[in-house]
Structures are given as structure tokens and as C-alpha cells.
Amino acid sequence: MTVKLLFKNLSPFVKPYHKLVVATLLLTLIGSFAAQVNAWVLRYTVDHISDLLHVEDKLKKGLNLLTWISVILITKEVVNAFVQFGQKYFGEKLRILVSRDLAQRIIDKILTYKLAFFTANDNESGKLQTRIDRGIESLTRLVQNFFIDILPLFANAIVALIMMFQANVWVGMVGLILVPIYFLITQNQAKKLSGWRRNMRGFRESKSQGIISIIDSITVIKSFNREKIESKKQLDLQTQLTENQLQTRKTNFIYDGIKSFVEQFGVVIIIILTVYLVLTDLMTVGAIMFHIMLFGNVSAPIRQLHRIYDEMNDAMIYSETFFDILNADHQTENTGTYAPAQLKGEFTLQNVSFTYPNGTEALHDINMTILPNKITALVGLSGAGKSTIINLLDKFYNPNHGTILLDGVDLNQYNTKFLRDNIGLVLQKNHIFNGSIEENIRYGKINATDEEVIEAAKKAYIHDQIINLPLGYQTKALNLSGGQQQRIAIARMFLKNPPIIFLDEPTASLDAIATEQIKNSLDAIKKGRTVVIISHSISQIIDADYIYAMKAGRVTESGKHEEIYNQNGVYKEIFDASARSLNIEKIAKTFEDE
Ligand code: ADP
Numbered sequence: 001m002t003v004k005l006l007f008k009n010l011s012p013f014v015k016p017y018h019k020l021v022v023a024t025l026l027l028t029l030i031g032s033f034a035a036q037v038n039a040w041v042l043r044y045t046v047d048h049i050s051d052l053l054h055v056e057d058k059l060k061k062g063l064n065l066l067t068w069i070s071v072i073l074i075t076k077e078v079v080n081a082f083v084q085f086g087q088k089y090f091g092e093k094l095r096i097l098v099s100r101d102l103a104q105r106i107i108d109k110i111l112t113y114k115l116a117f118f119t120a121n122d123n124e125s126g127k128l129q130t131r132i133d134r135g136i137e138s139l140t141r142l143v144q145n146f147f148i149d150i151l152p153l154f155a156n157a158i159v160a161l162i163m164m165f166q167a168n169v170w171v172g173m174v175g176l177i178l179v180p181i182y183f184l185i186t187q188n189q190a191k192k193l194s195g196w197r198r199n200m201r202g203f204r205e206s207k208s209q210g211i212i213s214i215i216d217s218i219t220v221i222k223s224f225n226r227e228k229i230e231s232k233k234q235l236d237l238q239t240q241l242t243e244n245q246l247q248t249r250k251t252n253f254i255y256d257g258i259k260s261f262v263e264q265f266g267v268v269i270i271i272i273l274t275v276y277l278v279l280t281d282l283m284t285v286g287a288i289m290f291h292i293m294l295f296g297n298v299s300a301p302i303r304q305l306h307r308i309y310d311e312m313n314d315a316m317i318y319s320e321t322f323f324d325i326l327n328a329d330h331q332t333e334n335t336g337t338y339a340p341a342q343l344k345g346e347f348t349l350q351n352v353s354f355t356y357p358n359g360t361e362a363l364h365d366i367n368m369t370i371l372p373n374k375i376t377a378l379v380g381l382s383g384a385g386k387s388t389i390i391n392l393l394d395k396f397y398n399p400n401h402g403t404i405l406l407d408g409v410d411l412n413q414y415n416t417k418f419l420r421d422n423i424g425l426v427l428q429k430n431h432i433f434n435g436s437i438e439e440n441i442r443y444g445k446i447n448a449t450d451e452e453v454i455e456a457a458k459k460a461y462i463h464d465q466i467i468n469l470p471l472g473y474q475t476k477a478l479n480l481s482g483g484q485q486q487r488i489a490i491a492r493m494f495l496k497n498p499p500i501i502f503l504d505e506p507t508a509s510l511d512a513i514a515t516e517q518i519k520n521s522l523d524a525i526k527k528g529r530t531v532v533i534i535s536h537s538i539s540q541i542i543d544a545d546y547i548y549a550m551k552a553g554r555v556t557e558s559g560k561h562e563e564i565y566n567q568n569g570v571y572k573e574i575f576d577a578s579a580r581s582l583n584i585e586k587i588a589k590t591f592e593d594e
Contacts, residue, residue, distance in 0.1 A: 006315060006316055009319065010142075010143070013098050013101050013102055017098070020090050020093060021147070023086065023090055024087060024090045024091060024147045025151070028087065028147075028155050029155065030079065030083050031080065031083040031084070031152050031155070034083060035160070035297055036159055036163060036294070036297065037072065038073070038293060039297070041069055041072055041073060042293060043284075043290035044286065045065065046284075046286035047284045047285065048065055049065070090147065091144050091147035094144065094147060095141070095143055096140075098140055099136055102139060102140065102322075103136055105326065106132055106326050109325075110325065112332045114396075114397070115397060119356070128325070131318070131321045131322060135325075137318075138311070138314045138317075138318040138319060139319050141314075142311055142315040145311055149304065150308055154301050156297050157297060157298045157300075157301045159297075160175070160294045160295075160298045161175050161176060161294075161298050164298070167283075167287065167294075168273075168274075168277060168283070168291075170273055171270060171291050174269050174295070175294070175295055178263075178302070179298070181262055182259065182262060182303075183302070183305060185255065185258055185262065186302070186305040186306040188255075189251065189255040189306050190313065192251050192255075193248060193251055197248070200244055200248065203237065203240060207237055210234055210237060211234075214234075259303065263299050266295060266299065267295060270295050271292065274288045274292075275288065333416055334398075334412070334416075335414075335415055335416035335417065336412055336415055336416070337413070337415055338413040338415060338418075339415040340407070343406070343422050343499050343500070344372050344407045345372035345406075346369070346372050346406070346530070347368070347369070347530070348368070348370075348405040348408075349366050349367060349368040349369075349370075349389075349404050350402050350405070351366070351367060351402035351403075352368075352399045352404060353400055354397065354401075356388075362385045362553050363553045364554050365401075365554065366385075366389070366553075367555065368389070368548055368555060368558075370393075370530060370532055371530070371546070372499075372530045373527075373528060374531070374545040375526055375531045375532075375544045375545050376531065376532050376546050376547075376548065377532075377534070377541050377546070377547045378534045378548050378550060379534075379535075379549050379550070379570075379571055379574060380549060380570065380574070383552075384550040384551055384552065384553070385550055385552075386504075386534045387504055387534065388553075389532075390425070390534070392404060393423075394419075394420065394423055395411055395414070395419055398412065406419075422498050422499055422500055423498055423502060424497075424500070424502070425493070425502050426490055426501070426502070427505075427506075428508045431489075432480070432485045434476075434478055436474045438453055438473040438474065439477075440489075440492065441453050441456055441457060441488060441491045443492055444492035444493060444495035445495045445497075452495060453473070453495065456491040456492070456494040456495035457473075457488075457491045459494045460488070460490040460518070461487060461514070461517035461518065462487040462488060462490075483510040483511055486506070486514075486518075487510075487514065490518060490521070499529050499530065500529065500531075501525065501529055501530070501531045502533075503533040505535055506518065506522070506533070507519070507537060507540070519540065523543075536578065537578075538575065538578045538579065541575070542561055544561070545560070546559070547559065547560070547564050547571065549564060549571035549574070556571075557571055
């Protein structure tokens, strides 16, 4: 990312506020002239007072001069106060508005991205969040500082420099020569510091991570008596952090010294030069202070150069990844236009192969038919590719080879929003949003009536438990147990009432009673719909009308329970193992004994 590219990317976000920008620029101009007033007044005062020293009635004339000076200086301070307030306020307003727009734009943008974007290796939620946050933070800081610090300071410097040249070419040259020298020193300093600064960030993150990890694993640490080891880990980190901090400070102090020296050297040269000009009668004595003060106005902003340099660097580093995310148009989900009035719900997979963006080959040459009004079960050890099939049917990913048809039409031709409106997805671990139970259920149908919400909760066998809670439907859903949350998710799907239902181990986290209740309500919902269920529970598999057994991304056998069992393949292996793990014989004996 270059500075030019940075500003090009940023400008669409600043453009809507061009009036603010113009107002700020105007204030900056006024401010930079006001900043020179002190120098002018001082020269005028010194010159006139030295003249007055030789006349009679000096006190009276002096008082007159004093009144004028006071009026000018106080007026200037009043103007300055307004200018500074305006600059700070407009700059801050701009920062807040730009930051809001950047945040909203990136949220709107990533919501349109493919699932592949979110599951890509370097886009884990934590990393993505850090990149977005840092990007926004550094960009908005740049915008703000540009208008509040950088622009006014440099405008001041340029005006002061012009005045120095106007006073005397040689005096102007001293001011001008100082700028590149300062710039070189600052660049050097920033380069030296950048490594330390990066390390510092890393150490700070590890340090806070370390404390969180200790708190999270305190039971394990104590039960294994590992307090000393944990303490040592933190100590090592602290030592590195301290070393790094000291190095940063040391570098800063050394460079501060060098810069101070260069600046004072400039002042000395200015004094010598001006005194020479005064003594050779080319200037009046007031020029000495005048030049020193103008020189101060030139050197003040470049003293800040190193901070500005850091901020620009930060903005370039972090905004690069930020704009990469914002401009990843190729990640936008594709959608077709097909949206029939009625869906039958028959899926056909023809020679479908799929590899995840990270290179995991999940499916090979899958052929499958999923019929409406039937329950199709996918059975296989974990990692076999069952969930991946559901991911493809929901159009979360597109197959690399082969075709998926829904009612004879290529899934790609379907309007994605329409398709997902017609699919209900219940996962093993369903997402519960931060909000009330009611809000979480209503997510299935935003405009549902209260009665409909209650009806859905009843179907998911959770209504009775909800009304016994002190806050009822207004209870925070995140406070519920895993099994209860699962039933909230199922109620959400009941409310959506889609013709196609995918259940990915829906009862895996439920207790036996809840599982049975859910099984009953799922039995009820299956009628007249397409149901695909992934399950490890024999009772649910046995109920399926058709079963596909999968292993390592391939379909190994398929058929009704009896047929597929007799094929002596993966299905039989898994089924027998499940029966053994359930200790079916002893269970059966219990029932016989009764
Ligand atoms: P199952 O549902 O049968 O347990 P999955 O379909 O979840 O299996 O996974 C099939 C293979 O794809 C596994 O090797 C798994 O690690 C991999 N996989 C699943 N999801 C992703 C993903 N988002 N990105 C990369 N690989 C994945």
C-alpha cells in the first residue's frame, strides 16, 4: 500500500463530508496566519521600544504601544481559541463519521461474502476481527490527525518559512535546510523503532492472552500443581517485554537528543546570521526575536514528524488488509434468478466432487438422490463428508466437479435467498444469539405473532420449561443449558416451516428424555417434506427411509436399513459398534426381566 493508494481508497469515505473538510481547511489557513502574529508583534515591539528609548515622554508613547499590542494579542488569542475549537471539533466529527461508515460498510460487505471467505485459513474470526478493528482504528486516527495535527502544523511551517524567506533569503535557507535533515533523522528513528514497536504489540497480546489462559485453565493448573511453570512462562514474557520497552525508550531518547541538538544548532545559526545582519545595519534589532520565533514555527511540526511517520506507517500496514477485505468482490456469493412458486424438494447429486478452499478433499464423485416426503440419513464416521454434503445442498459452497439438481434444475440457477428461505438447518451446536428466548425463536420468521412463537416452542417441547422461568420468554437465551438451546434452535426452524430440512446431529448434545421428545417432534415435521438427517443415533437412522453410508468422502453403500446392513460394509460396522456401545443385550435383558 502506498500513500497514494491509501488516500485513493480512503477518499470515498471522506467525500460525503467535504463541507467539513473545507471548513477545517479554512480554519487551518486562518490558524496558520494567526500563529505568526506573535512573531510580528514581538519584532514591532522590540523595534519601537528601542526607538522610544531615545525620545522624551517614552512612558506615554509606550503605553499607547502597549495598548495596541495587548489588543492585537488578545484578539489573536480569541480567534485562535475559535479556530482550535473548530479544528478539533470538525476533525473529531470527521473521524467519528468516517469510522462509523467504514465499520458499517465492511459489515455490509462481508455479509455478502461466501462461506469460503470465512473458513479460509487466515480468516478465522479472531484474526478477521483484529484486522478490521485495527484497520478502522488506524485509518480514522490518520484522518483525524491529518486535519487536527498534520495539516495545521505543516500549514504553519510553510507560512513561517515563506515569511523567513521574505525577511531574508539566507535566514529562509537555514529554515529550509533544516527540514530534510530532520526528515532523514526521523526516518531513521522510525525505521529503528518499527521492529520494536511490532514486537511490543506481539508481547502485549501474548501477555493478555497469557492471563486469560491462566484464568481459563486454573482448575487444570492447580490439579497438576503447575503454578510454578505457569508463573515462569509469564516471567519469560515479562522479561522480553521489559527489554523491548527499555530498547524503545533508549532509541527514542537518543534520537530526541540528536533532534534537539539539530534544532538548537539551527537557532544558533539564525541568531548569528541575524545579529550579523543587524550589526551591518541591514536589519533592525527586532528581527532577532522575529526570526527565532518563525524558526520555532518551522521546527515545531517537524519535531512531530516521527509520530506522523509512525501513524502513516500504521495506517498503510493495517489498511492494506482492511481494504483487501473490503474490496474482495470476488468473494461475493453468486446467485441465480430461478425461484419457482412451489418446490418439490428432490435433490440429485451427479458425480459431485468438492475440495475445501484450504485444500481438504472432502467429497469424491458422489452420486445421490434425495427424495421428497422421505427421510434420507447420512451415516459415516466423523470426517466422512456428511456435513459437507449439507454445505453443498445449502449452496454454502459450490462443487468443484459435477452437478447438483433440485427438482431437475441446477442449484446454481436458483436464487440463493429463495433457496435458503426454503431450507431449515438444524446443527449439532446451534447458534444462539445474545438476546431473549423470544427473539431467538422469532429469528426463524421475523414477523411471526406471539402465538406462532409459542406454538413453535411447544412443538420443540420447550414451552413448558420456558414458562417456568422467572422471566419466561424474555429470559436471556444464552443462559439456557445446551439441550435447551438446541430446542430453541429447533423451535426456530419449526417457525420457519420450510419444505426442506437438514438435520446435522440434532440431538447429539441432548439428554435422553429431550432426545426422545425431539425425536417425536421431528417425526411430526418430517411429513410432506424433504428431510436429510446426519445422526449417530441408531434409533434415528433406523427410522430413515433411505440411508447413504459414507467413508472418506465417498458413498460406500446405500439402501434401506435391512438392505444396506446386509451389504456388510461401513454401515454394518458402525451399526454393530453403536449397538455394542449401547450394551443392547443387557438393556434387552432388563426389559425381558420386567
Ligand atoms: P462429517 O460431517 O462426516 O463428520 P465433514 O463433512 O464435516 O465430515 O468433513 C469432511 C472433511 O472436510 C474433513 O476432513 C474435514 O476436516 C474437512 N472440513 C470440514 N469443514 C471444513 C472447512 N470449513 N474447511 C476445510 N475443511 C473442512
